[in-house]
Amino acid sequence: MRSPTIRDVAKAAGLSVAAVSRHLNRQIALPDETARRIDDAVQRLGYQPNVIARRLSRGSSETLAFITSDIAYPFFAAVASAAEAEAAALGYSLLIFNSRNEISRELSLLSRITDHQVDGAILMTNHVDDGQLGEAVRKARFVVLADEDVSGADVPRVFADNETGGALATRHLIATGHHRIAFIGGPRGLVSTEGRLAGFEMAMKEAGLPTEAALTRFGFYSEQAGAEAFRELMSMPEPPTAIFAIADLLAVGVISAAREMGVTIPDDLSVVSFDDIPYAHLLNPPLTTVHQSADEFGRVSARLLVDLIHGRSGSGERHSIPVKLIERGSVSAPPRSSSQDNSKRRQGDPSQTG
Amino acid sequence: MRSPTIRDVAKAAGLSVAAVSRHLNRQIALPDETARRIDDAVQRLGYQPNVIARRLSRGSSETLAFITSDIAYPFFAAVASAAEAEAAALGYSLLIFNSRNEISRELSLLSRITDHQVDGAILMTNHVDDGQLGEAVRKARFVVLADEDVSGADVPRVFADNETGGALATRHLIATGHHRIAFIGGPRGLVSTEGRLAGFEMAMKEAGLPTEAALTRFGFYSEQAGAEAFRELMSMPEPPTAIFAIADLLAVGVISAAREMGVTIPDDLSVVSFDDIPYAHLLNPPLTTVHQSADEFGRVSARLLVDLIHGRSGSGERHSIPVKLIERGSVSAPPRSSSQDNSKRRQGDPSQTG
DNA sequence: CTGAAAGCGCTTACAG
DNA sequence: CTGAAAGCGCTTACAG
Numbered sequence: 225m226r227s228p229t230i231r232d233v234a235k236a237a238g239l240s241v242a243a244v245s246r247h248l249n250r251q252i253a254l255p256d257e258t259a260r261r262i263d264d265a266v267q268r269l270g271y272q273p274n275v276i277a278r279r280l281s282r283g284s285s286e287t288l289a290f291i292t293s294d295i296a297y298p299f300f301a302a303v304a305s306a307a308e309a310e311a312a313a314l315g316y317s318l319l320i321f322n323s324r325n326e327i328s329r330e331l332s333l334l335s336r337i338t339d340h341q342v343d344g345a346i347l348m349t350n351h352v353d354d355g356q357l358g359e360a361v362r363k364a365r366f367v368v369l370a371d372e373d374v375s376g377a378d379v380p381r382v383f384a385d386n387e388t389g390g391a392l393a394t395r396h397l398i399a400t401g402h403h404r405i406a407f408i409g410g411p412r413g414l415v416s417t418e419g420r421l422a423g424f425e426m427a428m429k430e431a432g433l434p435t436e437a438a439l440t441r442f443g444f445y446s447e448q449a450g451a452e453a454f455r456e457l458m459s460m461p462e463p464p465t466a467i468f469a470i471a472d473l474l475a476v477g478v479i480s481a482a483r484e485m486g487v488t489i490p491d492d493l494s495v496v497s498f499d500d501i502p503y504a505h506l507l508n509p510p511l512t513t514v515h516q517s518a519d520e521f522g523r524v525s526a527r528l529l530v531d532l533i534h535g536r537s538g539s540g541e542r543h544s545i546p547v548k549l550i551e552r553g554s555v556s557a558p559p560r561s562s563s564q565d566n567s568k569r570r571q572g573d574p575s576q577t578g
Numbered sequence: 579m580r581s582p583t584i585r586d587v588a589k590a591a592g593l594s595v596a597a598v599s600r601h602l603n604r605q606i607a608l609p610d611e612t613a614r615r616i617d618d619a620v621q622r623l624g625y626q627p628n629v630i631a632r633r634l635s636r637g638s639s640e641t642l643a644f645i646t647s648d649i650a651y652p653f654f655a656a657v658a659s660a661a662e663a664e665a666a667a668l669g670y671s672l673l674i675f676n677s678r679n680e681i682s683r684e685l686s687l688l689s690r691i692t693d694h695q696v697d698g699a700i701l702m703t704n705h706v707d708d709g710q711l712g713e714a715v716r717k718a719r720f721v722v723l724a725d726e727d728v729s730g731a732d733v734p735r736v737f738a739d740n741e742t743g744g745a746l747a748t749r750h751l752i753a754t755g756h757h758r759i760a761f762i763g764g765p766r767g768l769v770s771t772e773g774r775l776a777g778f779e780m781a782m783k784e785a786g787l788p789t790e791a792a793l794t795r796f797g798f799y800s801e802q803a804g805a806e807a808f809r810e811l812m813s814m815p816e817p818p819t820a821i822f823a824i825a826d827l828l829a830v831g832v833i834s835a836a837r838e839m840g841v842t843i844p845d846d847l848s849v850v851s852f853d854d855i856p857y858a859h860l861l862n863p864p865l866t867t868v869h870q871s872a873d874e875f876g877r878v879s880a881r882l883l884v885d886l887i888h889g890r891s892g893s894g895e896r897h898s899i900p901v902k903l904i905e906r907g908s909v910s911a912p913p914r915s916s917s918q919d920n921s922k923r924r925q926g927d928p929s930q931t932g
Numbered sequence: 933c934t935g936a937a938a939g940c941g942c943t944t945a946c947a948g
Numbered sequence: 949c950t951g952a953a954a955g956c957g958c959t960t961a962c963a964g
Contacts, residue, residue: 227692229957240935245959252933275693276634277957280940285630295674296659296856298652305650308676320649320674322662338581339629340940479860502650506833508862583941594951599943606949631941634956694956 228269236265248273279340287317288529289342291333293325293350297473298501299518300348303370306522307346314530316343325350327357337364344533346370346525350445352413366533370525373415380528380541382521386416389514389547390423390470393496396512396549397466398431401557402494405433406464407440408453408474417442420470420498439464450477458485465558466494472501472513475554479507490556500550510552516545582623590619602627633694641671642883643696645687647679647704651827652855653872654702657724660876661700668884670697679704681711691718698887700724700879704799706767720887724879727769734882734895736875740770743868743901744777744824747850750866750903751820752785755911756848759787760818761794762807762828771796774824774852793818804831812839819912820848826855826867829908833861844910854904864906870899 230248234241239262246252247262254262265271279285288311292300304320311318319342323329330349334357336342344366349357353374361367361377370382397405407424409417421440428435438460443449450469454477457463469475475497482489489495489509500515524543531537584602588595593616600606601616608616619625633639642665646654658674665672673696677683684703688711690696698720703711712730715721724736751759761778763771775794782789792814797803804823808831811817823829829851836843843849843863854869878897885891 230959231957241958242935242937242960243933246934249959251960254933272689272692274634274957275690275695276630277940278959280628280630280634280942281957281959283940294659295649295662296652296655298650298655298856301650301652301655304674305648305676308649309678318676320658320676322659322672322674324663335626336629338626341629476857476860502652503830503857503861506830506861507857508860508864510862584943585941595942596944596951596953597949600950603943605944608949628941631956632943634958635941635943637956 227274228271230271230273232269233262233265233271236269237261283340284343285340286315287319287342288526289319289321289333289336289345290348291321291323291330291345292348293323295320295322298503299472299499302502302518303348303522303525306519307526308522310523310526311530314526316526316530318526323349327351327353330357331360334360334364334367337366344368344529346529347374348372349374350410350414352411366529368525368529368532370521371416378539380532380537380539380543382525382528382543382545383415383419384516384521384545385547386419387423387426389498389516389549390420390468391427392423392547392549393420393468393498393514394424394427395430396551396555397468397494397496398427398433400466400494400555402464402466403433403558404436404439404462404464405466405468406457408450408457408467408469408478409440409442410445410470410474412442417470420468424468445471445473447473447477447480450474451481452477454478454481455485458487464493466496466555469495469497472497472499472504472511475511475513476507479509490554492559494555494558496549496555498547504550505552509554512552512554513550514547515550516547520545581628582625584625584627586623587616587619587625590623591615637694638697639694640669641673641696642880643673643675643687643690643699644702645675645677645684645699646702647677649674649676652857653826653853656856656872657702657876657879660873661880662876664877664880665884668880670880670884672880677703681705681707684711685714688714688718688721691720698722698883700883701728702726703728704764704768706765720883722879722883722886724875725770732893734886734891734893734897736879736882736897736899737769737773738870738875738899739901740773741777741780743852743870743903744774744822745781746777746901746903747774747822747852747868748778748781749784750905750909751822751848751850752781752787754820754848754909756818756820757787757912758790758793758816758818758820760807760811760821762804762811762821762823762832763794763796764799764824764828766796770824774822778822799825799827801827801831801834804828805835806831808832808835809839812841818847820850820909823849823851826851826853826858826865829865829867830861833863844908846913848909848912850903850909852901858904859906863908866906866908867904868901869904870901874899 230241230244234244247254290304290307308318321333346368348371357374358376361374368380441453469478496512498514500513504511584595584598588598601608644658644661662672675687700722702725707728711728715728715731722734795807823832850866852868854867858865
C-alpha cells in the first residue's frame with residue numbers, strides 16, 4: 225500500500241531515476257519510445273510525485289500564502305477568492321490563512337516563507353505593528369502588503385485610494401445638506417483609518433465646515449464597535465445628522481443599533497460607508513458606500529507577489545486601487561427639525577476646527 | 579544569509595544533531611546546562627526548524643486542508659473560520675483551499691494528503707460525483723465530508739438535518755396560509771437538494787397539498803439561478819404565492835429579481851430559505867430562513883478529522899447538524915386576490931400529486 | 933544524451 | 949544517555 229516513488233517508476237521503465245525526473249519535469253526530450261515507457265509506468269503504478277520531497281530539494285513550492293485577519297468578513301473572502309484565481313492563472317497554488325488578527329499567528333505564518341513551505345505571502349493585517357511584524361516581513365522578503373501597512377517593511381504595497389474615498393463619501397453627505405457629520409473609524413494608526421480621516425477632514429474643510437472632536441470616534445473594526453459608537457453619538461446633546469462609517473462592517477453595526485433604538489435610516493440619520501461588500505445592495509437600507517474592487521485587490525496583489533518572487537517587481541512598488549461612490553438608499557437630506565439651528569448655536573465652540 | 583540549520587545549532591552548542599533534534603522535540607531530558615546551551619544557540623542563530631524537511635522525514639505535517647467550492651460565499655467562509663479555530667485548538671494548522679467546485683482542483687488538493695503535505699482534509703464539494711472523487715477520497719483516507727456527500731467514500735460525514743429543515747420551512751409557509759408553494763433547489767442528486775426536497779414533499783403531503791412538477795425547479799447554487807427560477811415561476815399562468823429557496827444564495831437571487839420586476843416580498847410573495855448567512859437579518863426583507871450553525875459545522879468537522887487521523891473515530895461516523903427556523907420578515911399571508919381560487923380550478927390537473 | 937551520486941534538512945532506529 | 953549514519957523522495961551538478 226506504500227505510494228510508488230520515482231524509483232519504482234524508474235525500475236518499471238528500466239531507466240534511471242534521473243531520466244525519469246527530467247522527463248517528468250520536461251527538461252529533456254527523450255526518444256518517443258522511451259518517453260512512452262515512462263508514461264506507461266507512471267500510469268500503471270499511479271505514481272504521483274511527492275511534492276514535499278521536491279520542495280525540499282528544489283527549495284521552492286509554487287505555493288503562495290494569503291494571510292487575512294478574518295476570512296469570514298465578506299470583503300476579505302472576496303479578495304482571497306480573486307487572489308486565488310490570479311495565482312492559479314500564474315501557476316501557483318494559494319493557501320488561505322486565518323490569522324484572527326493575532327500577531328503570533330501572522331509571525332508563524334510568515335515564517336513559512338523562510339521554511340520554503342510557501343514561496344511568498346500576501347499579508348492583510350489589521351492592527352498597528354509594534355515593530356515585530358515589520359521585522360518578520362523584512363526577513364521573509366517575498367511579501368506584499370495589501371489593504372493595511374506595516375511600517376519599515378521594504379516590500380510592495382496595494383492600498384485602496386483611502387483619501388479620495390473618504391472625501392467622496394463626505395462630499396456626498398455635504399451635498400445632500402448635512403453639516404453635523406460624524407466619523408466612525410477603525411483603530412488609529414491604520415492607513416485605512418488615517419487615509420479616510422484625511423479625506424473626511426479635507427472635504428469638511430473645503431466646505432468650510434468644522435470638525436468636532438466629539439464627532440470623530442475610533443475603535444476596532446467590528447459590528448459591535450460600530451453599534452457602540454452609534455449609541456454614544458446619539459446620546460450626545462446634539463447628535464449628528466449623518467455618519468461616515470469607514471467600513472461596511474461598522475455600518476452594519478450602526479444599522480442594527482439604529483433598528484433597536486427606533487431611529488430610521490435614512491429619514492432620521494444618513495449613513496455612508498466604505499468597502500461595498502457583496503450584499504451591500506440588498507441590505508435594508510441599501511448601503512450607500514465607497515466601492516473598492518475586491519477582485520482587483522486580489523489579482524493585483526497576487527501578480528505583484530509573483531513578480532517579486534521572479535525579481536520582476538521592485539520592493540518599492542505601490543499600487544493604488546481606485547474607489548468610487550455607489551449611491552443607494554442610506555442617505556437623504558437631514559430631517560427639518562434638527563441641528564441646522566443647533567450648529568449655528570455652537571459656532572463658537574473651541575473644539576471646532578476651521 | 580542562508581538560514582541556519584540544525585547542524586549549525588549542533589555545532590554552536592558543541593553537540594550532535596541528534597541531541598538537538600531530540601531536545602527540540604522534547605523526546606529527551608537533557609541536563610539543565612546542556613539544554614541551555616542548545617536554547618542559547620537557537621536564540622542566537624535565530625534557528626527555525628525547516629518544516630518541509632521535518633515533514634519529509636516524519637511523514638506528517640500537523641496541517642489540515644479545508645476544501646470549499648467557494649470561499650466567497652459567507653456561509654462557507656464562516657464554516658472555514660470555525661474549522662480553523664478548532665484545528666488550532668487541537669494543534670493543527672488549517673489551509674483553506676478554493677476549489678471553485680472544479681473536480682480537477684479537488685482531486686489535486688486531495689492528493690496532497692498522499693503527498694504528506696497535509697494530514698487530512700475537510701471536503702465541502704458542491705457537485706455530484708461521477709466516481710472520480712469517490713475513488714480519490716477512498717485513496718486519501720483521511721477525509722471528512724461536510725455539507726455534501728460523495729458516494730462510495732468510506733469516511734466520516736457531517737450534514738445538516740436537511741429533511742427536518744425542509745419540512746420546517748414548508749410547514750411554516752403552509753401555516754401562514756399558502757397552498758401554491760414553489761421549491762427552488764440546487765442540482766439534483768446533492769444531499770442538500772434531495773434532503774430538503776424530501777422535507778418539502780413530506781410537509782406538503784401532511785397538509786394534503788399537491789406537489790406540482792412545474793413548481794419544483796432545480797439548478798446551480800447561484801444568485802443567477804435563483805433569479806432565473808423566480809422569473810420562470812412568475813411567468814406561469816398561476817404563479818406560486820410562496821417560494822422555498824433552499825439556500826440563502828438562491829433567495830438573494832429571488833429578492834433581486836423580485837425587486838426588478840416590482841414584486842414586493844412578503845406582500846406579493848413569501849420566501850423562506852436555508853443557511854442563515856451572516857447578514858441575513860439585515861437584508862431587505864430580513865430573511866426568514868432555516869438556520870444551520872456554521873460554527874458547529876466547522877468545529878465538528880475538524881474534530882472528526884483529527885479523531886480519524888488518530889484512529890479515534892470510525893470511518894462510518896455520521897454527524898447531523900441541527901437546524902431551526904428563524905422567522906423574520908420575508909413571509910406573510912398570501913395576497914387575497916390570488917391562487918386560492920385558481921388552485922381549486924386546477925384540482926383535476928394530472929401533473930399534481932396526492 | 934544518460935546515469936551514479938551528492939545533497940536538501942530533518943528524524944530515528946541502531947549501536948555503543 | 950548519546951552519536952554516527954541511514955533514510956525520507958526528490959533534483960541536479962558532475963562525469964562519462
